[in-house]
Ligand code: NI
């Protein structure tokens with residue numbers, strides 16, 4: 422068995438949990454912040470049999486892969502309009518940092 | 531040494547911490563949610579010498595083992611009484627999912 | 640690669656993150672409580688190449704090492720003044736409990 426620790430962005434967190442449940446994997450979410458990824462993030466802890474590690478990685482990549490996205494600029498609210506960009510800008514979102522750890526023993530009570 | 535990661539239900543969390551302290555083990559609790567177990571849960575991180583792993587597992591099982599419990603139904607508050615079950619029902623509570631991880635190095639500063 | 644899990648006191652947490660960023664290491668912080676250390680604590684998760692483990696441990700020790708500190712006593716506010724100690728007292732602060740875990744696979748998406 423392996424313990425997979427995956428740090429993903431908060432925005433992708435609900436979608437990843439859904440993807441894992443659909444694929445019949447069970448995960449625990451740890452509240453986490455900063456560091457590996459740009460904004461708020463969540464750390465998933467997933468215990469799986471060796472032969473299913475690739476399947477879990479597939480689900481993570483499908484739901485969290487780093488990608489470009491067009492963001493509509495927020496209209497300035499009574500602020501300085503000089504810096505206002507009136508067209509959508511491209512930003513990078515998502516991404517996952519994944520550690521696969523060996524397990525010496527796994528028990529359930 | 532080993533690092534034991536144990537996901538247990540919130541309800542058993544205080545009791546487990548007490549059991550660990552009594553047995554002279556030190557643990558860190560990580561805020562965690564959903565997944566392995568039905569409701570809110572807590573992840574315990576416990577570092578121990580190899581020969582004490584079984585003792586820690588014993589303390590976890592003693593305090594968190596999955597068991598059946600009779601729950602009094604909540605009286606319906608101005609709701610539909612059609613679905614109201616007026617007798618205690620049996621539910622499964624507790625349970626622990628435990629990973630024992632190898633440690634390559636352990637240091638304290 | 641290794642996964643370093645370091646439990647440090649909340650007071651040292653911001654300083655450690657700064658030290659890690661300066662040294663070009665990326666870390667994720669997990670909200671954690673009690674156990675290994677006296678008061679509120681934070682668990683850092685840091686993924687590093689094998690040859691950089693010692694550098695990370697150096698940064699942790701530099702920013703979190705257990706040390707003595709003089710604390711000014713808090714003036715009693717309408718309480719019993721019999722137990723009031725009018726001179727600074729020495730207390731132990733800081734400290735870090737660090738686990739270095741082997742990684743079987745590391746991926747980023
Ligand atoms: Ni697919």
Ligand code: NI
Pocket residue numbers: 588592
């Ligand atoms: Ni016993």
Ligand code: NI
Pocket residue numbers: 697701
């Ligand atoms: Ni230095």
